[in-house]
Amino acid sequence: xxxxxxxxxxxxxxxxxxxxxxxxxxxxxxxxxxxxxxxxxxxxxxxxxxxxxxxxxxxxxxxxxxxxxxxxxxxxxxxxxxxxxxx
Numbered sequence: 113x114x115x116x117x118x119x120x121x122x123x124x125x126x127x128x129x130x131x132x133x134x135x136x137x138x139x140x141x142x143x144x145x146x147x148x149x150x151x152x153x154x155x156x157x158x159x160x161x162x163x164x165x166x167x168x169x170x171x172x173x174x175x176x177x178x179x180x181x182x183x184x185x186x187x188x189x190x191x192x193x194x195x196x197x198x199x
Contacts, residue, residue, distance in 0.1 A: 164191065 134165055136146045
């Protein structure tokens with residue numbers, strides 16, 4: 113399956129563009145590939161934050177047993193280490 117590509121023009125601070133170009137050169141890739149990767153990771157991070165907030169809200173509304181509370185803490189700790197810290 114091919115991905116449709118749309119061209120766009122954006123304005124960046126000169127220093128950010130310089131760093132982006134240096135990273136692209138070091139990784140032997142294109143400026144566009146660096147921007148795509150950065151935006152993809154940023155969007156995934158935002159989606160993860162929304163999911164965690166929704167889970168927090170859902171569990172705040174319930175009265176949990178002590179065992180459920182411990183399981184929730186363990187799950188949130190796992191997510192924090194394996195999802196949030198990746199950002």
